[in-house]
Amino acid sequence: MRATVMYGAGDVRVEQVPDPVLIEPTDAIVRITRSCICGSDLWPYKHMKPDPHGRRMGHEFIGVVEETGSDVHRVSRGDVVVAPFMYCDNTCDFCKEGLHTSCRRGGAWGMDGVDGGQGEAVRSPLADGTLVTLPVAADDPLMPSLLTLSDVLCTGHHAVVTSRVEKGSTVAVIGDGAVGLCGVLAARRAGAERILLLGHHRERTDLGRAFGATDVVVERGDEAVAHVRELTGGDGAHSVLECVGLVEAYRTALGITRPGGAVGRVGVPQYETAPLGRDVFRNNITVSGGVAPARAYIEELMPDILEGRIEPGRVFDMTVDLDGVPQGYRAMNERRALKVLITP
Amino acid sequence: MRATVMYGAGDVRVEQVPDPVLIEPTDAIVRITRSCICGSDLWPYKHMKPDPHGRRMGHEFIGVVEETGSDVHRVSRGDVVVAPFMYCDNTCDFCKEGLHTSCRRGGAWGMDGVDGGQGEAVRSPLADGTLVTLPVAADDPLMPSLLTLSDVLCTGHHAVVTSRVEKGSTVAVIGDGAVGLCGVLAARRAGAERILLLGHHRERTDLGRAFGATDVVVERGDEAVAHVRELTGGDGAHSVLECVGLVEAYRTALGITRPGGAVGRVGVPQYETAPLGRDVFRNNITVSGGVAPARAYIEELMPDILEGRIEPGRVFDMTVDLDGVPQGYRAMNERRALKVLITP
Numbered sequence: 001m002r003a004t005v006m007y008g009a010g011d012v013r014v015e016q017v018p019d020p021v022l023i024e025p026t027d028a029i030v031r032i033t034r035s036c037i038c039g040s041d042l043w044p045y046k047h048m049k050p051d052p053h054g055r056r057m058g059h060e061f062i063g064v065v066e067e068t069g070s071d072v073h074r075v076s077r078g079d080v081v082v083a084p085f086m087y088c089d090n091t092c093d094f095c096k097e098g099l100h101t102s103c104r105r106g107g108a109w110g111m112d113g114v115d116g117g118q119g120e121a122v123r124s125p126l127a128d129g130t131l132v133t134l135p136v137a138a139d140d141p142l143m144p145s146l147l148t149l150s151d152v153l154c155t156g157h158h159a160v161v162t163s164r165v166e167k168g169s170t171v172a173v174i175g176d177g178a179v180g181l182c183g184v185l186a187a188r189r190a191g192a193e194r195i196l197l198l199g200h201h202r203e204r205t206d207l208g209r210a211f212g213a214t215d216v217v218v219e220r221g222d223e224a225v226a227h228v229r230e231l232t233g234g235d236g237a238h239s240v241l242e243c244v245g246l247v248e249a250y251r252t253a254l255g256i257t258r259p260g261g262a263v264g265r266v267g268v269p270q271y272e273t274a275p276l277g278r279d280v281f282r283n284n285i286t287v288s289g290g291v292a293p294a295r296a297y298i299e300e301l302m303p304d305i306l307e308g309r310i311e312p313g314r315v316f317d318m319t320v321d322l323d324g325v326p327q328g329y330r331a332m333n334e335r336r337a338l339k340v341l342i343t344p
Numbered sequence: 345m346r347a348t349v350m351y352g353a354g355d356v357r358v359e360q361v362p363d364p365v366l367i368e369p370t371d372a373i374v375r376i377t378r379s380c381i382c383g384s385d386l387w388p389y390k391h392m393k394p395d396p397h398g399r400r401m402g403h404e405f406i407g408v409v410e411e412t413g414s415d416v417h418r419v420s421r422g423d424v425v426v427a428p429f430m431y432c433d434n435t436c437d438f439c440k441e442g443l444h445t446s447c448r449r450g451g452a453w454g455m456d457g458v459d460g461g462q463g464e465a466v467r468s469p470l471a472d473g474t475l476v477t478l479p480v481a482a483d484d485p486l487m488p489s490l491l492t493l494s495d496v497l498c499t500g501h502h503a504v505v506t507s508r509v510e511k512g513s514t515v516a517v518i519g520d521g522a523v524g525l526c527g528v529l530a531a532r533r534a535g536a537e538r539i540l541l542l543g544h545h546r547e548r549t550d551l552g553r554a555f556g557a558t559d560v561v562v563e564r565g566d567e568a569v570a571h572v573r574e575l576t577g578g579d580g581a582h583s584v585l586e587c588v589g590l591v592e593a594y595r596t597a598l599g600i601t602r603p604g605g606a607v608g609r610v611g612v613p614q615y616e617t618a619p620l621g622r623d624v625f626r627n628n629i630t631v632s633g634g635v636a637p638a639r640a641y642i643e644e645l646m647p648d649i650l651e652g653r654i655e656p657g658r659v660f661d662m663t664v665d666l667d668g669v670p671q672g673y674r675a676m677n678e679r680r681a682l683k684v685l686i687t688p
Contacts (some may be wrong), residue, residue: 026680080381094603097604099603099604099628101626101628102603102604102627102628113584126365163628175346211565250620259438259443259446260438260441260443260446262632265550265625268622268625269620269622269624269625270448270623271621272619272621273617273618273619273620273621274617274618274620275616275617276613276615276616276617276618277596277613277615277616277617277618278612278613278616280613280634281609281612281613281633281634281635282445282634282635283446283634284443284445284446284504284506284632284633284634284635285634285635286630286631286632287620287624287630287631287632288628288630288631288632289628290625290626290627290628291625291626291628293628306554320471333449
């Protein structure tokens with residue numbers, strides 16, 4: 001089959017790789033019908049050192065089950081399924097606590113002999129735990145929105161959960177990428193009264209407004225902090241969703257969090273140390289978040305998509321086939337595309 | 345009257361200062377009957393730059409109300425009261441949310457013309473909001489335990505709340521000072537099943553065991569992390585109470601927190617930046633805590649003392665009068681005393 005392999009910064013190729021076959025009795029083979037490129041794929045696209053073996057890419061996909069191992073009982077041939085961005089058994093203690101990203105048997109797509117999602121098919125380990133059946137056909141118009149259950153919608157929701165958004169909250173969202181915009185959607189869904197979106201790409205913040213942002217803050221750094229403070233009577237926001245991952249964004253997050261409030265970090269941190277001193281302490285600011293246990297949220301969020309209450313698929317503004325994947329990376333990296341859908 | 349003034353590192357004096365008088369109608373004058381020295385007083389005792397004006401010390405006290413302003417209605421002359429370590433109005437939005445340390449009109453003892461607790465008397469601003477009446481006489485044998493409501497017991501409890509200890513939790517407590525030991529007590533009170541105390545002063549960890557610690561870890565740094573991991577099946581503790589404030593203690597806290605768990609920091613951080621990178625993110629570790637809103641907890645914790653269920657006053661192992669305060673500082677700083685009670 002054909003799949004996407006990254007060999008170094010800027011070097012993404014679509015090439016022949018071995019067809020997936022069942023290895024474990026808990027495996028399933030899934031023919032991919034929709035996939036996409038993640039903002040987090042851009043970190044290696046910018047910085048990966050050359051690697052002659054390459055790295056299989058993609059961790060968000062929907063597909064049709066083609067074959068199942070002897071110990072797979074919850075999904076079967078022909079099912080249309082969505083996968084969370086890490087596979088898991090959904091039975092261990094961590095999964096039961098809703099922390100599927102720390103599953104004792106789970107792991108990441110594209111590593112350790114497991115296929116990536118940006119290809120024609122994957123072998124899904126732990127199929128019963130990982131794959132969630134969608135009650136629609138593979139070509140349903142809701143596919144873009146349902147695909148966000150793989151990652152970005154659940155990641156935005158995780159920021160909402162960990163930053164403790166509740167009915168009536170004032171929320172600030174840092175970052176107008178797909179995760180930030182899904183964070184806006186998730187915050188509105190959780191009953192936030194006021195949602196301040198920090199971003200400076202007009203077409204993206206416009207979508208943010210359509211998703212529920214009540215205010216847009218286009219400044220950066222100290223000026224952004226001052227503007228948010230002004231908009232919140234000097235106090236800052238109860239909940240701040242940090243959807244970027246740069247230390248500057250984290251600094252801004254601290255600067256706009258109300259005393260007693262929380263920062264939910266869902267942008268993968270591109271730093272090892274960060275401010276955590278007396279200001280944070282005196283103001284009782286909680287720093288939470290992390291890699292989103294998407295599997296824990298899929299069933300909760302799916303009805304809102306199926307019943308038309310939210311339309312997160314609007315974050316996709318470019319579609320490519322497998323041949324177009326390298327162009328897709330380029331477009332996202334140059335910010336010509338917000339998020340790229342792949343139809344293999 | 346006489347009160348304690350610090351003029352620089354190691355330079356603590358007890359000297360004549362002006363008698364407190366009512367200034368605002370919301371003030372009360374409180375004659376102090378019990379006070380104490382806090383672990384946090386040792387930071388300036390070690391590092392304060394010489395200051396010819398000096399700094400009034402003490403933020404934990406019990407006393408008898410002597411005089412009240414015209415707008416004080418909840419406490420009256422003769423009441424025995426305990427004060428939280430910051431004063432507050434108990435009516436603003438932050439106080440209503442339980443974050444009295446961010447009170448819109450509140451502040452700290454010993455600053456801005458407000459007396460410190462290590463003296464004969466104080467003017468208490470916002471007396472109705474700040475002072476909590478004790479239903480016992482000023483010389484009741486429970487006084488040492490009731491005095492911990494000013495700070496250390498509430499601070500340990502705040503670590504328990506912010507690190508999300510619940511029934512059945514595995515908890516690790518870093519630090520065998522008075523706050524750490526009160527953290528053990530508060531964790532047991534909250535239903536923790538297993539309480540690992542990290543400390544290496546035998547007489548203190550023995551008291552920790554009496555307070556409910558099930559295991560004592562005497563190692564430091566990486567060895568402490570390895571030992572806690574071994575004791576917890578490799579996973580670490582759900583909740584970690586960081587009761588020291590040094591970056592090394594915070595590092596240890598991260599190393600022993602179970603994925604999805606939380607660190608409650610209540611030791612005043614002696615650092616500005618700290619590790620907060622990919623390990624924290626991948627494991628969804630929450631960093632919470634801060635300066636404890638003692639006022640929020642006093643009424644909740646007091647019955648456990650009055651009814652004899654907990655005896656946090658056991659942290660006091662030395663008693664001095666006002667003249668003995670400089671010796672008390674020295675003894676605590678040299679770790680000859682765990683916590684020093686002052687009977688003015």
